[in-house]
Amino acid sequence: MGCSKPVLAVFLAVWLAPAQTNVNGLVSVAGTTPLFSQNNRVTISSAGQATLTGTGLGSTTLPANYFATPGTIIRFDVKGFFSTSSTPGGMQMRAMLGGTSICAATVVPPSSSQSNAAFEFEGQIVGVTAGSGGTVACGGTFLLSLQSTATPVSVGVTTATSPVTVNTTGTLAFDVQFTWGTFSSGDTITSVIYVLKTQ
Numbered sequence: 001m002g003c004s005k006p007v008l009a010v011f012l013a014v015w016l017a018p019a020q021t022n023v024n025g026l027v028s029v030a031g032t033t034p035l036f037s038q039n040n041r042v043t044i045s046s047a048g049q050a051t052l053t054g055t056g057l058g059s060t061t062l063p064a065n066y067f068a069t070p071g072t073i074i075r076f077d078v079k080g081f082f083s084t085s086s087t088p089g090g091m092q093m094r095a096m097l098g099g100t101s102i103c104a105a106t107v108v109p110p111s112s113s114q115s116n117a118a119f120e121f122e123g124q125i126v127g128v129t130a131g132s133g134g135t136v137a138c139g140g141t142f143l144l145s146l147q148s149t150a151t152p153v154s155v156g157v158t159t160a161t162s163p164v165t166v167n168t169t170g171t172l173a174f175d176v177q178f179t180w181g182t183f184s185s186g187d188t189i190t191s192v193i194y195v196l197k198t199q
Helices: 005-016
Strands: 020-023 026-029 034-038 042-044 056-058 073-083 091-097 100-107 117-129 135-145 152-159 172-180 188-198
Touching: 073 091, 073 172, 091 117, 091 135, 100 117, 100 135, 172 188
Parallel strands: none
Antiparallel strands: 020 026, 034 056, 034 188, 042 188, 073 117, 073 188, 091 100, 091 172, 100 152, 117 135, 135 152
């Protein structure tokens, strides 16, 4: 007995769709596994190093032995907006793993008196060696743009010159922290989209 056209169309749509699984309450599509997706905004409007990580679906804490196999990768991507006063200071993004700084990038704002200009901080962390004295390497980019254009005008590139030691046998909390080099009243930065996922 042949299939009707509507039934055949539904069958093909399901068969051809990317494989999906549920991880930490998030949907994994085509081999990319989401670990965390932020669903609230975090704003920093003071001096000192502070986190841009908020609450969301999933977890930013990697399970024990996540990097047991050398070459294992996680990817992070944080997007949002910033405003600066008439005398902006440098802006530094830092990726943290288990409380240890893995890599950092610093950019000087392109001009003063920015209002809700865009930024993006993205990168990858790869396991190099495993164990209590394990190591990871990190690289990424920190992009800023003027509020009047979507084209990045300042780029900070960070690549680890040597692997950083972390204990890969225990759980490892991932975090993105931000610091104003010279904070002035009116300087603010807000994370809006924050995603952590496997390759």
